[in-house]
Amino acid sequence: MPARRPGRIDSMPSASGGVARLVHARLRERGIPAAPLLSKAGLSVEQIDDRSTRVTARSQVRFLQFAADALRDDLLGFHLAREYDLREIGLLYYVLASSEVLNDALQKAARYSGINNEGVSLKFRTGREATIALDYVGVERRSDCHQIEFWLLTLVRLCRQFTGRRLIPSRIRVVHHRNKTPAEFRSLLGCEIEFGAAVDEVVFPIAVTRMPIGSADSHLNELLLKYCEEALAYRTSRHATLRSNVENAMAPLLPHGKANAVEIARRLGMSHRSLARKLSSEGLTFSEIADELKNDLARHYLMDSDLPVSQIAWLLGYREVSAFTHAFRRWTGMTPSEMRARGKFAAAGRSRKPPPRRRSRFG
Secondary structure, eight states: OOOOOOOOGGGSOEEOOHHHHHHHHHHHHTTOOOHHHHHHTTOOHHHHHOTTOOEEHHHHHHHHHHHHHHHTOTTHHHHHHHHSOGGGGOHHHHHHHTSSBHHHHHHHHHHHHHHHBTTEEEEEEESSEEEEEEEESSSOGGGOSHHHHHHHHHHHHHHHHHHTSOOOOSEEEOSSOOSSOOHHHHHHHSSOEEOSOSSEEEEEEGGGGGOBOTTOOHHHHHHHHHHHHHHHHHSOOOOOOHHHHHHHHHGGGGGGTOOOHHHHHHHTTSOHHHHHHHHHHTTOOHHHHHHHHHHHHHHHHHTOTTSOHHHHHHHTTOSSHHHHHHHHHHHHSSOHHHHHHHHHHHHHHHHTSOOOOOOOTTO
16 A cells, blocks of 8 residues: 655644643653654654644554554553643633533533644534534544543543532544543443444533532633634644545445445535545545545454454445455555564564663553
């Protein structure tokens, strides 16, 4: 599969880099060299050391995945979110913390979250329930599980800290796949998580939006809002690439056999013909994007040894395992079982390395 050409950094959604810096600290405390992983993700140690430097949202997602592999921590995003000081979020944290009630705080989070990370669009809506949804902008959602789990847990922690209550979500849904809700998630969050959903969201009972915030300070909030508005105006408007929009719309539809060009075009608000024409203008076709998406997802799923090949075939929209096996051989030159065996062999080689003796303050 040909390598994709990277775009200019100023045309890509950027992030403040806070999550990447937490990951860097974790690697350092575990005695794992971070520079090679940063370089592989398109980042540098200098960017991490300079807290005023922004990074591309895509590079941050990639760094999280590489670090999770190096740390052998499949729940890295969750572990980071569970342990860090929420004040490290910066200006946005204090804007939310000084709001009067939780509803006000969450509305402001939706408006100003792009200051921290332009690659994640936070939406807040109320009705019978209060829903906080996260959409990826200009970043392929399929490439991530750690950052999205980091932010979903962070949102729950923020709501609990501001109200002083252990709020339990009505439900949490995420797009990426896990076989079941990890026990650590269930213990901390108090609810099951629906994996493989069509959206990334946390839902609370509507009553929580009326809860007062103990640290409310109307004068401070008014002052900070001015800074946020200035920062929002300063950030250049970013737009998601057509490719990432197609992939993000396609991924949750694969298991249901509905990830066809007509349906994706409809979900993107255009005709089938318009979608084909716009993709062609970028040197792309719908079938090429679908193939690359399935290939990448298949490789990711095969890393989970508890996930049967038959279920992976279903997750990718294949009714027969033989059809998936044929497609996978075309992509990689080997069968899914051969790829999984190769991954196990590599993991066994890594596990023979002596574990680091340093103890991390993150646990």
